[in-house]
Amino acid sequence: MVFQLCREPNEFLKILPLDWQEFLEPFWDEIKPYTACYVMVDAGQILAGGLVFYKCPPDMLYAKSEANKWLELGYKYLGFIFVKEAFRNRNLGSLWLKNLKATFPEQKFWLTIEDFKLDGFYTKNNFKLVKKLNNEGEEEGLYVYEG
Structure with missing residues (x-):
């Protein structure tokens, strides 16, 4: 299994x-x-x-000032993290995060989640919940990884 920059992102989008x-x-x-x-x-x-x-991703336009704050602090935003259903429960999400962190060892990251069932996954991967945001009445958690 190889972790790599996707030269044809449309191929990823299709999954x-x-x-x-x-x-x-x-x-x-x-x-x-x-x-x-x-x-x-x-x-x-x-x-x-x-x-x-x-830069501020489209799913964070509702909280653009919050997004820009983290980006200005040097954090990169992680979004649309996905594992094909047939390959779940094999630690691929964790492996993806581990490889990303190894590729950019000094980089800090942030992300948001709507489904708080994912809290355990992100905390297991050293992300910390730092605040909750309101997205049109729905609560989202903002998590950071600082290395």
């Missing part, structure tokens, strides 16, 4: 849930210049991946 694809599609050409896609590949197949944003 995402349809609602994520539909959300990203209108923004993709605009965000592509400041977004990197990293994937886990085995036998030429993308099994997992995620996006690293260097």
